[in-house]
Amino acid sequence: MSDNPDTKQIVEKLTDKSKDLSRWYTEVILMAQLADYAPVKGCMVIRPYGYAIWESIKERLDKRLKETGHVNAYFPLLIPESFLSKEAEHVKGFAPEVAWVTQGGNHQLEERLAIRPTSEAIICHMYAKWIRSWRDLPVLINQWANVLRWEMVTRPFLRTTEFLWQEGHTVHATEAEAEEEALKILGLYQDLIQNDLAMPVIIGRKSEKERFAGALRTYTLEALMPDGKALQAGTSHNLGQGFAKAFGISFLDEEGKRRLPWQTSWGVSTRLIGGVILSHGDDAGLIIPPNIAPTQVVIVPIWQSQTYKQVREKVDKIYNSLKSKFRVEADVREGYTPGWKFNEHEMRGVPIRIEIGPKDIEKGQVVLVRRDTREKKAVAEEDLQRAIEKNLTDIQENLFEKAKKFREKNTREVSDFQAFKRLIDKGGFLKAGWCGDEVCEMAVKDQTTATIRAIPFDSKKDNCVHCGKAGKLVYFAKSY
Amino acid sequence: MSDNPDTKQIVEKLTDKSKDLSRWYTEVILMAQLADYAPVKGCMVIRPYGYAIWESIKERLDKRLKETGHVNAYFPLLIPESFLSKEAEHVKGFAPEVAWVTQGGNHQLEERLAIRPTSEAIICHMYAKWIRSWRDLPVLINQWANVLRWEMVTRPFLRTTEFLWQEGHTVHATEAEAEEEALKILGLYQDLIQNDLAMPVIIGRKSEKERFAGALRTYTLEALMPDGKALQAGTSHNLGQGFAKAFGISFLDEEGKRRLPWQTSWGVSTRLIGGVILSHGDDAGLIIPPNIAPTQVVIVPIWQSQTYKQVREKVDKIYNSLKSKFRVEADVREGYTPGWKFNEHEMRGVPIRIEIGPKDIEKGQVVLVRRDTREKKAVAEEDLQRAIEKNLTDIQENLFEKAKKFREKNTREVSDFQAFKRLIDKGGFLKAGWCGDEVCEMAVKDQTTATIRAIPFDSKKDNCVHCGKAGKLVYFAKSY
Numbered sequence: 001m002s003d004n005p006d007t008k009q010i011v012e013k014l015t016d017k018s019k020d021l022s023r024w025y026t027e028v029i030l031m032a033q034l035a036d037y038a039p040v041k042g043c044m045v046i047r048p049y050g051y052a053i054w055e056s057i058k059e060r061l062d063k064r065l066k067e068t069g070h071v072n073a074y075f076p077l078l079i080p081e082s083f084l085s086k087e088a089e090h091v092k093g094f095a096p097e098v099a100w101v102t103q104g105g106n107h108q109l110e111e112r113l114a115i116r117p118t119s120e121a122i123i124c125h126m127y128a129k130w131i132r133s134w135r136d137l138p139v140l141i142n143q144w145a146n147v148l149r150w151e152m153v154t155r156p157f158l159r160t161t162e163f164l165w166q167e168g169h170t171v172h173a174t175e176a177e178a179e180e181e182a183l184k185i186l187g188l189y190q191d192l193i194q195n196d197l198a199m200p201v202i203i204g205r206k207s208e209k210e211r212f213a214g215a216l217r218t219y220t221l222e223a224l225m226p227d228g229k230a231l232q233a234g235t236s237h238n239l240g241q242g243f244a245k246a247f248g249i250s251f252l253d254e255e256g257k258r259r260l261p262w263q264t265s266w267g268v269s270t271r272l273i274g275g276v277i278l279s280h281g282d283d284a285g286l287i288i289p290p291n292i293a294p295t296q297v298v299i300v301p302i303w304q305s306q307t308y309k310q311v312r313e314k315v316d317k318i319y320n321s322l323k324s325k326f327r328v329e330a331d332v333r334e335g336y337t338p339g340w341k342f343n344e345h346e347m348r349g350v351p352i353r354i355e356i357g358p359k360d361i362e363k364g365q366v367v368l369v370r371r372d373t374r375e376k377k378a379v380a381e382e383d384l385q386r387a388i389e390k391n392l393t394d395i396q397e398n399l400f401e402k403a404k405k406f407r408e409k410n411t412r413e414v415s416d417f418q419a420f421k422r423l424i425d426k427g428g429f430l431k432a433g434w435c436g437d438e439v440c441e442m443a444v445k446d447q448t449t450a451t452i453r454a455i456p457f458d459s460k461k462d463n464c465v466h467c468g469k470a471g472k473l474v475y476f477a478k479s480y
Numbered sequence: 481m482s483d484n485p486d487t488k489q490i491v492e493k494l495t496d497k498s499k500d501l502s503r504w505y506t507e508v509i510l511m512a513q514l515a516d517y518a519p520v521k522g523c524m525v526i527r528p529y530g531y532a533i534w535e536s537i538k539e540r541l542d543k544r545l546k547e548t549g550h551v552n553a554y555f556p557l558l559i560p561e562s563f564l565s566k567e568a569e570h571v572k573g574f575a576p577e578v579a580w581v582t583q584g585g586n587h588q589l590e591e592r593l594a595i596r597p598t599s600e601a602i603i604c605h606m607y608a609k610w611i612r613s614w615r616d617l618p619v620l621i622n623q624w625a626n627v628l629r630w631e632m633v634t635r636p637f638l639r640t641t642e643f644l645w646q647e648g649h650t651v652h653a654t655e656a657e658a659e660e661e662a663l664k665i666l667g668l669y670q671d672l673i674q675n676d677l678a679m680p681v682i683i684g685r686k687s688e689k690e691r692f693a694g695a696l697r698t699y700t701l702e703a704l705m706p707d708g709k710a711l712q713a714g715t716s717h718n719l720g721q722g723f724a725k726a727f728g729i730s731f732l733d734e735e736g737k738r739r740l741p742w743q744t745s746w747g748v749s750t751r752l753i754g755g756v757i758l759s760h761g762d763d764a765g766l767i768i769p770p771n772i773a774p775t776q777v778v779i780v781p782i783w784q785s786q787t788y789k790q791v792r793e794k795v796d797k798i799y800n801s802l803k804s805k806f807r808v809e810a811d812v813r814e815g816y817t818p819g820w821k822f823n824e825h826e827m828r829g830v831p832i833r834i835e836i837g838p839k840d841i842e843k844g845q846v847v848l849v850r851r852d853t854r855e856k857k858a859v860a861e862e863d864l865q866r867a868i869e870k871n872l873t874d875i876q877e878n879l880f881e882k883a884k885k886f887r888e889k890n891t892r893e894v895s896d897f898q899a900f901k902r903l904i905d906k907g908g909f910l911k912a913g914w915c916g917d918e919v920c921e922m923a924v925k926d927q928t929t930a931t932i933r934a935i936p937f938d939s940k941k942d943n944c945v946h947c948g949k950a951g952k953l954v955y956f957a958k959s960y
Contacts, residue, residue, distance in 0.1 A: 036606065038556045039563065040593060045606055048551035048621060055552065071528035072535065076518045077557075077595075077626055077642055078579075083519065099558075100583040101595065105576055105630035113520060115557075115581065115595075126516065126525055135815070141528060146557055146626065150585035162557050335615070 014347070016283050021227045025278060026156070032286050032348050034273070035156045042154035042161030046270065049348060050157075052294035053273055054164065058144065060196050060292065061166065061268070064188045070140045070168065075122050077146075078113040083121040087246040090120060093213020097149040099161075115148040120214065120239075120265060123169045124247035131171060133252045137261065138181070139171040157274030158231070158480050165269035171249065171261045175240075178262035182238040185266045186219045189234040197272060198289040198399035199223045199279050200407055201233055202429070202475055204454030209438055212265075216240030222453040222475065224407040225278045228427015230453045230477035233275055236266035274480075280372075280399050286349025287371050289399050290392040297328040297388055298350045300341045302357030314361050318354070318384065326388060346371060351395045352388060372398055413473075417444075420465050420476075424448045428477065433462030435471035440464055450476045494827070496763050501707045505758060506636070512766050512828050514753070515636045522634035522641030526750065529828060530637075532774035533753055534644065538624065540676050540772065541646065541748070544668045550620045550648065555602050557626075558593040563601040567726040570600060573693025577629040579641075595628040600694065600719075600745060603649045604727035611651060613732045617741060618661070619651040637754030638711070638960050645749035651729065651741045655720075658742035662718040665746045666699045669714040677752060678769040678879035679703045679759050680887055681713055682909070682955055684934030689918055692745075696720030702933040702955065704887040705758045708907015710933045710957035713755055716746035754960075760852075760879050766829025767851050769879050770872040777808040777868055778830045780821045782837030794841050798834070798864065806868060826851060831875045832868060852878055893953075897924075900945050900956075904928045908957065913942030915951035920944055930956045 014031060017024045029035050034050030037043075046054065062072075078101060085091045094117045101113040116122065127139065148162045168185060172178040186203055193199050201221040211218035215237035223231045241260045244250070253259050280287040290296050299319055303311040312332065319330040329350075331341050338355070345353055355367040365378045368387055372395050379387045410428030414420045420432055434440060434452060443466055445451055452474050459472040494511060497504045509515050514530030517523075526534065542552075558581060565571045574597045581593040596602065607619065628642045648665060652658040666683055673679050681701040691698035695717035703711045721740045724730070733739050760767040770776050779799055783791040792812065799810040809830075811821050818835070825833055835847040845858045848867055852875050859867045890908030894900045904910055914920060914932065923946050925931055932954050939952040 036609070038602070039560055039605060040556055040558045043556040043558065045556065046554040048553045051553045052551070054554075071532070073528045073531045074526040074534075074644060076520055076523040076525065077628065078520045078523065080519055096585055098585065099581050099593075101579045102582045103580040103592070105578070112583075113579075122518070125519060129516070148557065164554060 014283065014285060017226070017281060018283075021225075021278070024281070024283075025274075028277060028281055028285055028347070029156050034277070034286075037156075040161070042151050044156045044160050044162075046164070049294065050273060053276070053288065053292060054270055056292040056294060057192070057197070057272055058166075061188070061192050062144075064192065065142055065166075065168070068140075068184065068188065070142045070170075073141050073143055074145070075116075075119050075126065075143055077116055079116055079119070079122045081112045081114060083125055084114050086121065086124075087214045087243055089242075090214035094118065094149075097151065099148050099150050116145070117147055117149045118265075118267075119143065119145070119147075119167055120169065120243055121247075124243045124249060124263075127169075127171055128247050128249045131249055131251050131261065134173055134254055137171060137173045137251060138177060140168075140181075141170070142166055142168040155274070155480075157270055157277065159271070163270050165267050167267040168265060170264045171244075172263070173251070173253065173259070173261060175262050178238050178240075178264050182217070182219060182236045182264045182266065185236045185264070186221065189221055189236065189266075189268060192268075193221060193223070193233050193272070193275075194400065196289065196291040197276050197279075198291075198396060198403060199233065199275055200400060200404040202454050202456070204456040204459075204475070206235070207438075207441055207452045207455065207474075209441055210452060212237045214239065214242055215265075216242070220454050222477070222479075223275055223279065224403075224410060224429060224477070225275070225480070226406070227278075228410055228478070230429065230475075230479040231271070231275050231278070232453070232479065233272060234266070234268035237264060239263040239265055279403050281349065284343075285347030287399065288349040288351065290351045290396045293349070293351050294327060295329045295345075295348070295350045296326045296392060297322060297352045297354060298341075298345045299328065299330040299354045299356065300338055300345070301330075301332060302338050302355055302360075307358040310361060311356060311358060314356055318356065318366065318381070322385065322388070325385060326392075352391055354384075370395060372402075411475075414465060415462070417465055420444070421448055424450050424476070424478065429453070430476045431473050432465035432476055433471045434474045435464035435467055435469040437464075437467070437469075440466040444476065448476075448478075450478050453477050453479060494763065494765060497706070497761060498763075501705075501758070504761070504763075505754075508757060508761055508765055508827070509636050514757070514766075517636070520641070522631055524636045524640050524642075526644070529774065530753060533756070533768065533772060534750055536772040536774060537672070537677070537752055538646075541668070541672050542624075544672065545622055545646075545648070548620075548664065548668065550622045550650075553621050553623055554625070555596075555599050555606065555623060557596055559596055559599070559602045561592045561594060563605055564594050566601065567694045567723055569722075570694035570726075574598065574629075577631065579628050579630050596625070597627055597629045598745075598747075599623065599625070599627075599647055600649065600723055601727075604723045604729060604743075607649075607651055608727050608729045611729055611731050611741065614653055614734055617651060617653045617731060618657065620648075620661075621650070622646055622648040635754070635960075637750055637757070639751070643750050645747050647747040648745060650744045651724075652743070653731070653733070653739070653741060655742050658718050658720075658744050662697070662699055662716045662744045662746065665716045665744070666701065669701055669716065669746075669748060672748075673701060673703070673713050673752070673755075674880065676769065676771040677756050677759075678771075678876060678883060679713065679755055680880060680884040682934050682936070684936040684939075684955065686715070687918075687921055687932045687935065687954075689921055690932060692717045694719065694722055695745075696722070700934050702957070702959075703755055703759065704883075704890060704909060704957070705755070705960070706886070707758075708890055708958070710909065710955075710959040711751070711755050711758070712933070712959065713752060714746070714748035717744060719743040719745055759883050761829065764823075765827030767879065768829040768831065770831045770876045773829070773831050774807060775809045775825075775828070775830045776806045776872060777802060777832045777834060778821075778825045779808065779810045779834045779836060780818055780825070781810075781812060782818050782835055782840075787838045790841060791836060791838060795836055798836065798846065798861070802865065802868070805865060806872075832871055834864075850875060852882075891955075894945060895942070897945055900924070901928055904930050904956070904958065909933070910956045911953050912945035912956055913951045914954045915944035915947055915949040917944075917947070917949075920946040924956065928956075928958075930958050933957050933959060
């Protein structure tokens with residue numbers, strides 16, 4: 001059995017994560033075959049392994065959304081320009097990023113059509129048609145779709161011209177219900193991102209400057225990446241009544257009075273995969289949290305031609321005993337050495353590797369290797385299922401704890417602007433006071449490139465790090 | 481408790497299916513809230529109930545595809561014009577239907593970008609990059625995506641400018657493997673469409689004229705709709721080596737020789753939902769086959785204010801006992817009469833209705849109503865689960881058998897062209913001989929609007945219905 005020299009070389013060439021994160025990130029995506037560059041600027045192809053991670057995330061979020069009463073629907077890709085223009089702030093925010101269809105078949109179109117950068121405009125148009133009375137509320141619709149934003153600087157998963165996401169669009173009778181919905185979704189996202197993706201996030205409100213174009217309030221989840229930059233992992237907006245007004249959505253209340261409803265919208269995207277890659281990977285490749293790993297356990301046989309039959313039988317037996325409990329794969333390919341397979345599955349970030357060779361069979365054991373700690377231990381065959389369960393849980397927790405410790409180590413509180421400027425270049429979150437004035441926000445940004453990532457809900461009072469006036473503590477960071 | 485007059489009126493207004501199928505079709509889609517017209521010509525909004533049916537179909541097909549070794553991926557929406565032009569026949573077939581992006585952000589693009597009408601061009605470009613040796617084959621990739629074809633005449637689900645589908649794109653080392661794959665998929669589609677969607681289909685090959693632009697051979701599944709028109713429900717193509725040649729896909733075989741691979745592509749779309757609506761519905765609305773029904777069983781309480789508590793308790797108890805076995809819904813909304821609810825769930829085509837009132841509780845029974853036959857029977861509470869299981873199976877089979885009988889009744893064999901011309905206006909399939917010459921195929925089409933829907937695999941010899949020369953039996957019909 002021979003090595004595949006091409007691929008082995010590739011595995012060995014991966015740049016150290018700590019040495020050059022940006023280069024490591026691009027290499028690991030290509031080598032683990034998560035994605036590839038597409039021939040259209042800023043677009044990517046999501047390859048089967050990357051897409052399987054997206055399917056895991058999608059399945060786990062979709063379940064949470066359905067359990068809380070949300071339903072899926074599908075709205076058109078193309079939005080007439082006049083619709084996009086109805087909400088003044090919205091169009092101002094998105095028009096510069098829109099791709100326009102101007103020809104259909106062989107005809108020049110009378111009105112340009114936008115490829116949706118987000119779907120508020122088309123969805124609100126339909127809601128105006130569908131909503132009549134209080135009986136029709138709340139509307140709790142979500143859509144899984146592709147959207148397009150003509151970005152200047154792109155990176156696979158983190159910022160691409162086209163990306164996949166879900167966008168929820170809800171309508172409520174009262175302000176309180178809309179606010180409750182926006183916060184409920186923030187909680188679902190936090191649960192998904194922390195407990196499944198193992199990424200600790202800071203949650204809070206966005207400043208006026210950073211909120212979604214057309215929204216009343218934007219809530220955000222911010223994760224810290226290993227280079228000290230914040231990643232906005234998801235947002236949930238209380239849209240207020242602005243879209244309802246602009247699109248003519250109204251309802252008759254129980255007293256027969258016509259009223260304006262309140263709306264929310266919220267989304268997470270394939271960007272989450274970028275966060276997972278950056279957060280957990282190491283110099284050997286990806287580390288995928290067990291909850292979302294397409295393959296949780298890979299079995300690698302150690303065989304020679306004279307032991308092939310014996311080992312193969314044992315591998316099949318163990319594979320069959322595990323397959324209904326875990327997402328397990330038996331790598332019985334021939335023509336690849338065990339070492340080559342180890343490298344490949346480490347590159348792909350499979351959480352647990354099981355090695356089985358003739359000596360293990362003699363001893364009635366297998367060797368279990370954790371991807372995160374690379375710890376290797378013999379496990380008696382009869383204890384295997386329990387050992388896998390325990391190790392998957394441990395890996396999931398360890399990834400989260402490690403990322404959380406990193407964030408804690410890299411979150412600093414500062415009170416004067418000189419210290420702020422010095423510390424911001426170390427990366428990480430800076431907790432500092434802010435008076436609430438956009439002038440100070442912009443001054444900090446101009447001088448440091450850092451932005452306000454989140455205003456925590458329980459924020460304590462503190463003087464503005466820039467002007468010294470009364471204010472409260474917020475999180476600053478440089479960001480993706 | 482009061483009626484909702486608006487909706488009741490709507491339910492009563494549904495056109496008889498036999499009187500005006502086309503009008504019935506549009507009305508039932510709007511009234512059952514499967515879909516709505518979008519503000520862009522030819523586009524539709526798939527509303528939550530319609531989308532839930534699509535999710536059912538998707539889930540059941542995706543499972544079949546994964547079980548046969550296929551994996552999902554995602555390729556970009558936008559395809560550079562130069563890519564589309566690489567395969568000459570392909571571009572000729574699709575260019576007239578393409579929507580073109582000419583502006584991105586505020587810039588005029590140097591090259592127009594097509595919104596994918598199908599993805600062979602972009603996928604083959606990537607395959608040329610990914611495939612190196614025989615070890616990389618077969619490639620068995622599928623994609624769930626939206627596509628766009630600038631259609632002149634559109635109808636919800638059956639033909640829309642934008643639609644949702646899956647498109648499989650595979651690459652094989654040999655012609656035999658590609659042929660096997662194309663036929664295997666045809667079999668999976670047939671299984672899905674017949675056993676889950678309850679639509680009998682005729683399978684076979686398309687004529688040269690009707691095959692997919694750029695393919696070697698196209699296989700098709702054709703269902704017969706109640707107006708006697710055929711509906712192409714899905715296609716599977718053996719692409720031969722044309723795309724590989726045009727896009728430069730090659731591989732080194734085990735002897736190190738560079739060779740051209742063979743490819744397939746195949747797809748089914750949201751059009752299937754149109755087929756389900758047309759095939760099974762009746763004058764009271766939709767009938768959704770149990771296997772794909774978002775709600776298989778709806779429980780409707782019959783209560784007055786003095787019996788509300790007692791009935792509600794029983795409804796909850798029964799709902800809880802069924803919910804892990806079936807997709808069940810308890811319609812405990814207040815402010816709607818039982819009669820109104822009956823109408824609504826019949827319109828939505830829920831296969832089984834369970835009625836529970838105080839008298840039923842006294843007798844330890846419920847009333848079970850089948851949507852397809854409207855048959856009503858009392859079922860002892862302890863037998864309910866078994867009765868539901870049996871009735872769901874019966875309904876699924878009955879819908880298929882009914883549609884099959886209809887097709888058999890409307891499939892006629894003819895041998896002379898005068899009879900052909902007379903019979904084709906009755907609708908249905910005409911089995912007639914064809915010599916294989918496009919001249920005869922076109923003559924039949926020009927004089928009758930009927931086309932060759934499928935050339936069966938086991939076709940027996942017969943003289944051409946048009947020219948009288950030797951040929952074989954094929955299926956003709958008018959079509960959607």
